[in-house]
Amino acid sequence: MIKVGSSARAMFPARRGVPVLGLVAVAGSMLSLHAPTSAQTGPSLDDAVARHTAAVTRLRHEIHRNPELSNRETETAALVAKHLRDLGLDVRTGVAKTGVVGILRGGRAGPVVAVRADMDALPVTEATGLPFASTKRVTFGGQEVGVMHACGHDIHVAVGLGVASVLAERRETLPGTVVFIFQPAEEGPPEGEEGGAPLMLEEGVFERPRPEAIFALHTMPDYEVGQLAYTPGPAMAAADTWRATIHGRQSHGARPEDSVDPVVMAAQAVMALQTIRSRNISPTAPGLVTVGVLRGGERHNIIPASVRLEGTVRTFDPAVQDMVERRMNEILDGVTKAGGGSYEMTYDRVVPVLVNDVALADRMAPSLARSVGAENVHVIPAVTTAEDFAFFAQEVPGFYFRLGTTRPGGTSGGLHTPTYTGDDGAIPVGIEALSTLVLDYLGDAR
Numbered sequence: 001m002i003k004v005g006s007s008a009r010a011m012f013p014a015r016r017g018v019p020v021l022g023l024v025a026v027a028g029s030m031l032s033l034h035a036p037t038s039a040q041t042g043p044s045l046d047d048a049v050a051r052h053t054a055a056v057t058r059l060r061h062e063i064h065r066n067p068e069l070s071n072r073e074t075e076t077a078a079l080v081a082k083h084l085r086d087l088g089l090d091v092r093t094g095v096a097k098t099g100v101v102g103i104l105r106g107g108r109a110g111p112v113v114a115v116r117a118d119m120d121a122l123p124v125t126e127a128t129g130l131p132f133a134s135t136k137r138v139t140f141g142g143q144e145v146g147v148m149h150a151c152g153h154d155i156h157v158a159v160g161l162g163v164a165s166v167l168a169e170r171r172e173t174l175p176g177t178v179v180f181i182f183q184p185a186e187e188g189p190p191e192g193e194e195g196g197a198p199l200m201l202e203e204g205v206f207e208r209p210r211p212e213a214i215f216a217l218h219t220m221p222d223y224e225v226g227q228l229a230y231t232p233g234p235a236m237a238a239a240d241t242w243r244a245t246i247h248g249r250q251s252h253g254a255r256p257e258d259s260v261d262p263v264v265m266a267a268q269a270v271m272a273l274q275t276i277r278s279r280n281i282s283p284t285a286p287g288l289v290t291v292g293v294l295r296g297g298e299r300h301n302i303i304p305a306s307v308r309l310e311g312t313v314r315t316f317d318p319a320v321q322d323m324v325e326r327r328m329n330e331i332l333d334g335v336t337k338a339g340g341g342s343y344e345m346t347y348d349r350v351v352p353v354l355v356n357d358v359a360l361a362d363r364m365a366p367s368l369a370r371s372v373g374a375e376n377v378h379v380i381p382a383v384t385t386a387e388d389f390a391f392f393a394q395e396v397p398g399f400y401f402r403l404g405t406t407r408p409g410g411t412s413g414g415l416h417t418p419t420y421t422g423d424d425g426a427i428p429v430g431i432e433a434l435s436t437l438v439l440d441y442l443g444d445a446r
């Protein structure tokens with residue numbers, strides 16, 4: 001495992017503390033050190049991308065208008081499977097409930113690579129004003145909610161289908177095999193269900209054939225269409241969820257001497273947990289402990305019997321992750337012992353750190369530069385959000401990059417918001433970039 005702050009960051013020493021959007025020159029100068037890996041460049045890939053863009057953009061609109069929540073992506077999956085079958089790929093459906101896997105076997109021997117696109121939408125009520133905006137409503141967690149592709153997975157599906165279309169056309173000369181993975185439930189399966197990347201792996205998505213590398217992209221409204229970005233090494237955080245109950249003894253609010261007050265213990269715990277960030281994690285290393293829920297009590301004049309705490313931990317290094325879990329237990333144990341109470345905690349490691357394989361990132365960066373121009377490829381710092389592509393990238397070297405989706409001069413809300421507006425112009429950029437990665441990896445010429 002590569003630690004952020006040591007080797008991965010040392011590759012880009014000049015960008016420490018540089019704002020994300022100020023990295024153009026650094027990225028450009030880094031990338032110019034590499035010669036293109038492909039033997040030829042030429043217009044043929046551009047032509048193919050241009051020919052397939054309209055069709056997959058129409059599919060994007062269809063998917064956007066009909067978003068489906070995690071593990072419910074049945075109509076999206078049917079549309080994906082039909083497109084892949086029409087292209088002549090070997091298609092498996094129902095992988096990890098609604099996932100679709102399409103295998104494109106090239107006419108020449110060569111490596112196996114995988115391309116992953118996620119398909120699920122979010123319980124967000126759309127307010128983009130797009131002509132193909134979603135007006136769909138479903139029941140989620142017992143409540144009626146709007147559904148929206150607020151994380152841009154509709155664009156991921158369109159790009160994935162576009163790459164399949166472009167590469168299927170050159171199947172006869174393709175030196176290797178491409179496994180297209182259309183994944184359900186990236187945002188996490190509903191309560192009580194399994195799903196997403198770990199279930200796909202459990203169901204053998206990496207068997208027969210086993211890919212030796214995997215690629216994916218994610219939309220990014222911080223950048224305009226035509227811009228790409230990536231982070232070598234640890235790129236997105238490990239996300240852990242914890243839930244704790246602090247037990248005390250209930251009493252009248254006017255008789256604290258009869259109580260073991262869980263509210264006071266919880267208050268001390270909340271403050272003490274923040275010392276993990278300030279005192280136990282190196283000031284130069286990322287990592288955080290958030291208390292998102294602090295709940296207890298029924299009435300102003302009753303000291304309750306217990307208080308609940310819930311939160312998230314984000315780290316980039318398994319050793320730090322282990323340390324944080326240990327320190328949380330020590331703090332909760334110490335605080336509740338001192339107060340005369342007790343605690344219990346469940347701590348779930350939900351998604352591991354997403355590591356972009358440094359050697360693979362170094363090898364593929366020139367391909368990104370060639371597809372959009374070196375000045376449009378940004379090397380960006382790691383972020384504290386998480387992505388379940390991390391499970392795939394634990395199995396084989398992975399490379400995950402960002403696709404700018406804001407219309408030049410336009411505006412967009414952030415991911416997971418009702419105004420996230422991904423521009424169609426990002427679709428051909430994504431197809432070109434991902435196809436270039438795959439072709440260069442397989443050693444084909446453009």
Ligand SMILES: [Zn+2]
Nearest residue numbers: 151187415416
């Ligand atoms: Zn998301």
Ligand SMILES: [Zn+2]
Nearest residue numbers: 151152153218
């Ligand atoms: Zn997403």
